[in-house]
Amino acid sequence: MHELEFYSMVDATYLWFPPADDRESIGIDLSNSAYDPDLGQRVYDRVLASTRKAEELGFDGALIFEQHNHPLALFGNALTGAAWLAGETEGIRIAAVGPIANAYLSPVRLAEEIALVDMVSGGRLTVGLPVGIGVQYHAQGVTNPAHARSRYREAVALLHRIWTEDGPFAWEGDHFHIPYVNVWPKPRQQPHPPVFIPAAGSRESLELAAKYGFTYQAILVPRPVLLRNCETFRELCRQSGYEADPKQITAVLEVHVSESDREAQREIEHHELWGVQNVFRFPFHESFPPGHVSMASLRGMMAGGYRSSDPSKLTWKEMIDSGSVIAGSPETVRERLAEVTGEMGAGRVIVTEPWSAPTWLQHKSITLLAEEVMPHFRPKGDGRAVWQREPRAGYRTATEFVARAPRYAGMPVVNTPDGRRLELYGEDGLTTNPMEEAQP
Amino acid sequence: MDVAYRRQGAGEPILHLHGVGMTRRWLPFHEALSQYGDLVAPEHPGFGDTPLPDWLEGFDDLVLHYAELADLLDLGPLHLVGHSFGGWIAAEIAAFYPERLRSLTLIAPLGLRVPGHTPTDIFRMSRERYLDLCLNGRADAYADQFDEGDETLFQSYAELTAFAKVAWNPRYDHKLDRRLGRVRCPAQVIAAQEDRILPRAHADRYAEILGVAAVATVAGKDGPTGHGLIAQEAERTAEQVATLIGGR
Numbered sequence: 001m002h003e004l005e006f007y008s009m010v011d012a013t014y015l016w017f018p019p020a021d022d023r024e025s026i027g028i029d030l031s032n033s034a035y036d037p038d039l040g041q042r043v044y045d046r047v048l049a050s051t052r053k054a055e056e057l058g059f060d061g062a063l064i065f066e067q068h069n070h071p072l073a074l075f076g077n078a079l080t081g082a083a084w085l086a087g088e089t090e091g092i093r094i095a096a097v098g099p100i101a102n103a104y105l106s107p108v109r110l111a112e113e114i115a116l117v118d119m120v121s122g123g124r125l126t127v128g129l130p131v132g133i134g135v136q137y138h139a140q141g142v143t144n145p146a147h148a149r150s151r152y153r154e155a156v157a158l159l160h161r162i163w164t165e166d167g168p169f170a171w172e173g174d175h176f177h178i179p180y181v182n183v184w185p186k187p188r189q190q191p192h193p194p195v196f197i198p199a200a201g202s203r204e205s206l207e208l209a210a211k212y213g214f215t216y217q218a219i220l221v222p223r224p225v226l227l228r229n230c231e232t233f234r235e236l237c238r239q240s241g242y243e244a245d246p247k248q249i250t251a252v253l254e255v256h257v258s259e260s261d262r263e264a265q266r267e268i269e270h271h272e273l274w275g276v277q278n279v280f281r282f283p284f285h286e287s288f289p290p291g292h293v294s295m296a297s298l299r300g301m302m303a304g305g306y307r308s309s310d311p312s313k314l315t316w317k318e319m320i321d322s323g324s325v326i327a328g329s330p331e332t333v334r335e336r337l338a339e340v341t342g343e344m345g346a347g348r349v350i351v352t353e354p355w356s357a358p359t360w361l362q363h364k365s366i367t368l369l370a371e372e373v374m375p376h377f378r379p380k381g382d383g384r385a386v387w388q389r390e391p392r393a394g395y396r397t398a399t400e401f402v403a404r405a406p407r408y409a410g411m412p413v414v415n416t417p418d419g420r421r422l423e424l425y426g427e428d429g430l431t432t433n434p435m436e437e438a439q440p
Numbered sequence: 441m442d443v444a445y446r447r448q449g450a451g452e453p454i455l456h457l458h459g460v461g462m463t464r465r466w467l468p469f470h471e472a473l474s475q476y477g478d479l480v481a482p483e484h485p486g487f488g489d490t491p492l493p494d495w496l497e498g499f500d501d502l503v504l505h506y507a508e509l510a511d512l513l514d515l516g517p518l519h520l521v522g523h524s525f526g527g528w529i530a531a532e533i534a535a536f537y538p539e540r541l542r543s544l545t546l547i548a549p550l551g552l553r554v555p556g557h558t559p560t561d562i563f564r565m566s567r568e569r570y571l572d573l574c575l576n577g578r579a580d581a582y583a584d585q586f587d588e589g590d591e592t593l594f595q596s597y598a599e600l601t602a603f604a605k606v607a608w609n610p611r612y613d614h615k616l617d618r619r620l621g622r623v624r625c626p627a628q629v630i631a632a633q634e635d636r637i638l639p640r641a642h643a644d645r646y647a648e649i650l651g652v653a654a655v656a657t658v659a660g661k662d663g664p665t666g667h668g669l670i671a672q673e674a675e676r677t678a679e680q681v682a683t684l685i686g687g688r
Contacts, residue, residue, distance in 0.1 A: 138564065146605040290597065295594065
């Protein structure tokens, strides 16, 4: 079987919100009066437990995602969540998908946060840069959806320049004018952490991912459209002068493993249905505020792309047949996963469980996945996760730091008022270099 | 300039600025209003058959666009009439170019911040719902003034996008309160009887700022008029506009 990296999507959904029948949409004005801090705490506890579980099981990464103004993900800032999870784990990669660049007044602030989390996590950050789902633009107060694509593109271009060019430089754009771009710190991973671009398949998003060598995180759309998007992405990479690495295509799949196919259905069917009936019910006009998609994309969508049919009408059989849900015995999941990711040419997969599934059930499923499925997609005879196989960024011990860190020559001199010249860390100085004393 | 417009009538120039929707046709309201002067009815950038230019970012762009169009068509001092979103644009033009106006008529105009009287959020509804609210539940009776056939979804998305470019956030121009003090020409404000999009307080506030004694209300023949009063009562609304313009 082909190699796959496995990311476990860690869900931070607050489930105790009114059913879909009582409202038009989630994500704009579903009242936060339904939020109870005890129930909220339960969500964060689950996030931590699932992240630790994923690390213990040998997943390559754990992924959290950012949403705004609704209960589907209690991370208004995925980077803040990633900082927390990095502090609670040792080695697993933490994917923060992701800061909505348009929710930031300036991409400089975003660059600072990404670099900070990457530094303190020991270079374990993967950052997703979504343009943001349409409903969010109603409640953000920062960006106009009609300018969102252009502002987003400019923000990503600036971010990329921050990562690849030393400051200070001036940025004179349509949306941002920053006379002195000069971001401290820089990321631990050089030149920048891996970037996922979650995309339903608009050509604009695929072009952007291809241009910068980012990863196309393939949001679920009808299968034929998805496969066409993957082909388009590879072609766009070729046009940018390189052949896409399979890891640049990441499949997002609902995966549930159990003892048998029948048991898997019994455990998860009702949760899958709850999700499609309650969570994905955005009326068109709220999903796509004006200008959020180009006219070309809109026409494409209406011709059979992104959610042109009502997901709340889906049946179990349809979800299984289309490959949007992969559920069953380890053997079934192995075969189906190989088939679905193989068709896409994907080298990474983000596995999700239905958001309403209890924590114990999610842990049972990912345990079976880790023990019965994942080893088949790892290098032969080596079941280690990517973070175990590849050298971790940065040093681990004080001796390693001293051995590899170049001495900083410019700083340590001071002129005293009475005309002496002292080296800050020299023989005449009163202190030793605090950096040399630092314990990692 | 690449502007779609319709023009008919004789006499002093009247520039009519439309609201969201009701493009790509010669409306009964146009016909009625053209009885009172040389009516020019352009379609805004990004609306109807006028392409969406990449320079459209704010109301200042629209103000300059219409100043340029008026020059190009050699309109001279003109009677400016605007409905809904077009009323907002008209108010901006009046603030920047008061000397270009013979008169100013605002019909159910957007554009002001009136605390406690937030307009209905038209970005959060289907087109069907929008028309239902505009026409107070009688949209079917005026379908010929709105319908775009198979292109309805795309056309309305394109026009809402052009509208959002300038009016998503903020959804008012709080500077109008002061700037409209520059207007010296005769002005009038026309409201519907039961506007389900824009609270009546907006018309009242415009009248107050412009020093207009009373808001004129156009009554409906088959039920109270709504935000789409120029469709519901084309002739009566045109007659009310004409009380200020004169003509005929």
